[in-house]
Amino acid sequence: MTAHAPVVSMASRAEHVQRIVTPGGITAWLVESYAVPLVALEFSLRGGAAQDPADKPGLATLLAGLLDEGAGPYDARGFHRAIDELAIHIGFGADRDSISGHLQTLSKNTDAAFALLKLALLDAHLAEADVARVRSQLAAELKRDANEPDAMAAKAFREAAFPGHPYGRPVRGDLSSIETLSRPDLVALRERLLAKKDLKIAVVGAIDAKTLSDRLDSTFGALATENDLAEVAPITLAGVGACQVVTLDIPQTTIRFGRPGVTKRDPDYFAVVVANHILGGGTFTARLFREVREKRGMAYSVYSQLNEYDRCPMLIGAAATKNERAGEALRVIEEEVRRFAEEGPTEEELDKAKKYLIGSYALRFDTSTKIASQLVHLQMDGFEPSYLDERNGKIAAVGMEDCKRAAKKLFGDGGLLVAMVGRPDGV
Amino acid sequence: MSSSTASPTAPHKPGAAGDSADASANISNFKLDNGLEVVVIPDARTPVVTHMVWYKNGSADDPIGKSGIAHFLEHLMFKGTKNHPQGEFSDLVAELGGQENAFTSYDYTAYFQRIGKEHLETLMAFEADRMANLLLTDEVVSPERDVVLEERRMRTDNDPSAQLDEAVQAALFAHHPYGTPIIGWLHEIETLNREDALDYYRRFYTPENATLIVAGDVEAEDVLRLAKETYGKIPARAEPPRRNRTKEPPHRAHRLVSLSDEKVEQPAHERVFLVPSYKTAAPGEAEALETLAHMLGGGATSALYETLVVEEKFAVGAGAYYLGSAVDDTRLWVYATPAPDVSLEELDRAIDGVIRGFIEQPIDEDHLRRAKTRLVADAIYAQDSQASLARWYGEALATGLTIEDVAAWPERMEAVTAADVTAAARKWLDKRRAVTGFLLPADEEA
Numbered sequence: 101m102t103a104h105a106p107v108v109s110m111a112s113r114a115e116h117v118q119r120i121v122t123p124g125g126i127t128a129w130l131v132e133s134y135a136v137p138l139v140a141l142e143f144s145l146r147g148g149a150a151q152d153p154a155d156k157p158g159l160a161t162l163l164a165g166l167l168d169e170g171a172g173p174y175d176a177r178g179f180h181r182a183i184d185e186l187a188i189h190i191g192f193g194a195d196r197d198s199i200s201g202h203l204q205t206l207s208k209n210t211d212a213a214f215a216l217l218k219l220a221l222l223d224a225h226l227a228e229a230d231v232a233r234v235r236s237q238l239a240a241e242l243k244r245d246a247n248e249p250d251a252m253a254a255k256a257f258r259e260a261a262f263p264g265h266p267y268g269r270p271v272r273g274d275l276s277s278i279e280t281l282s283r284p285d286l287v288a289l290r291e292r293l294l295a296k297k298d299l300k301i302a303v304v305g306a307i308d309a310k311t312l313s314d315r316l317d318s319t320f321g322a323l324a325t326e327n328d329l330a331e332v333a334p335i336t337l338a339g340v341g342a343c344q345v346v347t348l349d350i351p352q353t354t355i356r357f358g359r360p361g362v363t364k365r366d367p368d369y370f371a372v373v374v375a376n377h378i379l380g381g382g383t384f385t386a387r388l389f390r391e392v393r394e395k396r397g398m399a400y401s402v403y404s405q406l407n408e409y410d411r412c413p414m415l416i417g418a419a420a421t422k423n424e425r426a427g428e429a430l431r432v433i434e435e436e437v438r439r440f441a442e443e444g445p446t447e448e449e450l451d452k453a454k455k456y457l458i459g460s461y462a463l464r465f466d467t468s469t470k471i472a473s474q475l476v477h478l479q480m481d482g483f484e485p486s487y488l489d490e491r492n493g494k495i496a497a498v499g500m501e502d503c504k505r506a507a508k509k510l511f512g513d514g515g516l517l518v519a520m521v522g523r524p525d526g527v
Numbered sequence: 528m529s530s531s532t533a534s535p536t537a538p539h540k541p542g543a544a545g546d547s548a549d550a551s552a553n554i555s556n557f558k559l560d561n562g563l564e565v566v567v568i569p570d571a572r573t574p575v576v577t578h579m580v581w582y583k584n585g586s587a588d589d590p591i592g593k594s595g596i597a598h599f600l601e602h603l604m605f606k607g608t609k610n611h612p613q614g615e616f617s618d619l620v621a622e623l624g625g626q627e628n629a630f631t632s633y634d635y636t637a638y639f640q641r642i643g644k645e646h647l648e649t650l651m652a653f654e655a656d657r658m659a660n661l662l663l664t665d666e667v668v669s670p671e672r673d674v675v676l677e678e679r680r681m682r683t684d685n686d687p688s689a690q691l692d693e694a695v696q697a698a699l700f701a702h703h704p705y706g707t708p709i710i711g712w713l714h715e716i717e718t719l720n721r722e723d724a725l726d727y728y729r730r731f732y733t734p735e736n737a738t739l740i741v742a743g744d745v746e747a748e749d750v751l752r753l754a755k756e757t758y759g760k761i762p763a764r765a766e767p768p769r770r771n772r773t774k775e776p777p778h779r780a781h782r783l784v785s786l787s788d789e790k791v792e793q794p795a796h797e798r799v800f801l802v803p804s805y806k807t808a809a810p811g812e813a814e815a816l817e818t819l820a821h822m823l824g825g826g827a828t829s830a831l832y833e834t835l836v837v838e839e840k841f842a843v844g845a846g847a848y849y850l851g852s853a854v855d856d857t858r859l860w861v862y863a864t865p866a867p868d869v870s871l872e873e874l875d876r877a878i879d880g881v882i883r884g885f886i887e888q889p890i891d892e893d894h895l896r897r898a899k900t901r902l903v904a905d906a907i908y909a910q911d912s913q914a915s916l917a918r919w920y921g922e923a924l925a926t927g928l929t930i931e932d933v934a935a936w937p938e939r940m941e942a943v944t945a946a947d948v949t950a951a952a953r954k955w956l957d958k959r960r961a962v963t964g965f966l967l968p969a970d971e972e973a
Contacts, residue, residue, distance in 0.1 A: 187904030243793035352680035384617040397673025459624010
């Protein structure tokens with residue numbers, strides 16, 4: 101690869117991806133590029149909040165928040181100052197099914213950046229004082245969200261959709277649960293989750309394969325080989341047909357809706373992507389945008405999207421409209437979903453949706469961090485780099501019958517689980 | 528339509544700062560005969576282009592009684608033209624695999640698309656058409672006004688902390704229009720109509736008032752040629768429109784604004800100082816304020832965080848931020864979230880103590896060095912994103928700065944001394960120039 105190669109060219113993205121397997125057995129995907137003197141690394145470890153003990157929701161979130169709060173020779177302040185000295189960006193997060201990490205550095209500081217990442221992963225102190233501080237920050241966030249309509253709608257939706265399942269519990273915990281989270285809990289969870297098994301890494305930027313291989317071994321090599329994950333049972337989104345209303349004294353009602361979705365391994369998945377795009381994708385041409393916003397002025401934001409938790413694919417969507425029109429807005433959304441399930445798209449809609457999805461794929465690859473993030477997600481989903489070149493062909497191959505079949509599969513009878521927060525009229 | 532031939536000056540190349548990491552060396556800058564400024568930012572890494580048009584007018588240029596018109600017009604710019612009816616432009620952008628949007632701020636309004644570079648010419652033709660030929664009917668204006676009212680409810684009327692921010696801004700600016708929310712006051716948005724929008728459009732949407740920014744794998748000569756063929760055909764209007772803004776009088780009284788609401792469970796503290804912007808500051812002063820804000824509250828090594836959160840435990844979070852990009856005098860924010868059982872009054876005194884440290888004690892040279900390292904590195908990180916670079920240059924030009932100002936920013940930041948930071952703190956972190964905001968639960972009053 102030449103020094104000024106594009107980060108990812110249009111002709112073949114896959115051919116720019118180098119698969120690295122280190123002597124220590126760490127696998128990573130690398131896109132080598134020297135156009136900007138930066139290195140970006142993203143990684144993901146399977147096992148997020150769904151691994152929290154049932155009585156300790158918020159534990160994975162707290163753990164992720166503590167990895168950069170003191171490690172190795174540094175206390176929390178020393179660690180943050182060491183990062184600042186070299187203008188390094190480092191951060192960790194937890195979602196339902198994974199713990200993720202992000203590192204970005206000026207290329208001249210690459211060695212030091214990897215050394216700090218290693219300390220955070222292997223030698224974070226999880227000291228009592230730091231646990232107390234980060235826990236208090238989490239508590240403040242939870243209090244801020246206690247009467248925040250979007251957060252309340254998400255909670256009502258989650259609890260109705262996943263009764264008795266880890267997905268029904270709050271990723272960040274609740275005010276009473278987080279008070280009980282202690283250092284031994286965190287140490288135990290770290291031992292279960294931080295391991296080389298199911299570790300996915302992508303690196304983009306000014307670093308060659310040999311150097312990266314060495315850094316990966318020194319950074320991740322000392323992690324345990326095996327993780328210890330609790331089985332998370334598959335679940336189908338429940339409560340379809342129900343409408344949960346949470347009363348809050350605000351002028352505008354937040355509406356969240358959803359129904360079971362389709363997994364990425366389903367042969368109709370790409371047709372499902374096209375169908376969702378036509379209904380509620382992120383362009384000004386989607387049916388929900390046209391019907392709810394443009395024609396009727398009922399909402400600023402209205403959309404639907406495909407979400408896939410490891411054990412539950414789903415369709416979710418949201419809108420917000422003044423209380424007086426909340427019932428009317430929900431009926432318009434329900435009618436659009438039902439009509440699409442019955443009639444499918446028009447030829448023109450199908451054609452335009454495919455063109456958008458194909459053409460806009462390149463927009464996901466225009467910065468180092470976006471590319472690294474895409475490459476980690478592909479690995480998590482079990483794909484090979486060749487997916488990068490094959491994906492648009494799969495969209496192009498979606499025909500009218502495929503899309504109609506996918507619409508029936510995705511939208512079914514049009515029934516939705518709905519959660520509303522506000523003082524909605526007409527529900 | 529009369530055709531005006533553009534004969535721009537040779538592409539302007541600001542001097543390189545000597546660092547190979549400095550991308551500004553390759554930036555081109557032209558002006559068309561009709562007054563439109565053009566900036567081309569090269570990014571050969573990806574076949575994607577970012578196309579932006581910035582108008583030098585924002586909510587602070589809304590006429591009296593018409594607050595929200597700049598933002599409302601931004602929404603209405605998607606409603607079609609004489610040549611292209613409603614939906615045609617957005618349909619085409621989507622069909623070509625592009626993404627589009629627009630945003631309004633106090634000093635500017637901008638429209639952008641990100642798309643495969645081969646479609647740049649098409650976008651330029653449509654965006655130029657929309658600069659001159661907007662067509663509005665009451666049938667599209669009326670539901671879009673409802674959309675804006677929903678946007679206001681979502682952002683502000685549903686959220687006590689956003690309502691406090693609005694009240695704090697209104698208190699800070701006794702006379703200048705920065706005290707009015709960008710989206711406008713509800714009772715005035717409700718009255719905005721088609722004529723208001725068109726009057727505003729005709730006043731501000733002219734080539735003299737616009738800046739075109741193109742970032743991506745494009746040649747400056749090609750962009751210039753395309754700009755001439757599209758935007759260049761729009762006749763000049765002789766003079767750029769003027770911003771007629773009231774000036775802020777001297778501030779002599781600290782103000783405390785408090786909001787109590789039953790929906791508040793987590794109290795919060797903010798303080799906003801009236802300070803000069805990059806445009807209004809004396810040389811070096813804005814850079815000193817940027818550094819001061821970072822040392823005071825930029826992340827986990829800042830003075831506010833280390834003192835209030837880590838050491839004294841008065842707060843669980845604290846920070847500061849300088850909004851330097853502004854045409855007129857602007858704001859420096861300090862904010863904190865109290866720890867349980869700490870009153871906002873106690874927190875307020877603790878914040879005063881940290882600020883006093885910058886005024887009375889010598890600046891920690893190690894801390895200053897770390898702050899400058901971080902701030903200067905931001906300019907290198909920005910090069911990873913053509914959209915970020917386009918936005919950075921657009922914002923600077925729309926608030927009265929030049930390409931040279933942006934290119935030399937890292938050098939000017941390097942030059943900030945401890946004495947500069949102390950001087951900025953002494954001069955500008957004066958409580959008489961500030962508003963303090965308390966966000967409280969329903970049963971508590973400040």
